[in-house]
Amino acid sequence: DSGMNSFNHYAFGAVGEWMTRALGGIEFDEEHPGWSHFAIHPRAGSGVSSVRAEQATIRGRILSSWTRANGSFELEVAIPANPSATVTIPAQNAGAITEGGGPIQEAAPNVRVVSVKDGEAVLEVRAGRYKLNTRT
DSSP states (O other): OOSOOOOOOHHHHHHHHHIIIIISOEEEOTTSGGGTEEEEOOOOOTTOOEEEEEEEETTEEEEEEEEEETTEEEEEEEEOSSOEEEEEEEOSSGGGOEETTEEHHHHOTTEEEEEEETTEEEEEEOSEEEEEEEEO
């Protein structure tokens, strides 16, 4: 009745973008245009226990889906073919990280632990779908 025929407002997109970036942790890397490399760094806190975020890119769909419960943090990621990602997850040491139930070093040859510092592990991840788990 008011003559307004569009609900495609910036405010709706801004909230969605913030949720994908901050809660899901999917972050564009300005040094690598075209999503050739990106980061996944979910911010698990503030009472949120799970998030599923997806980002459609020119290279394919990126997934970041995490759950925190009972002292465990599980992160499922999907990295499209060709790009790589820097993935940051909560972890006290590299030995605490598993993929698909096995130790990360043995179970996921396309995942490399770069560093563990201040309760977070930084991983370099090649194309594929992974279920990373840590005890927090």
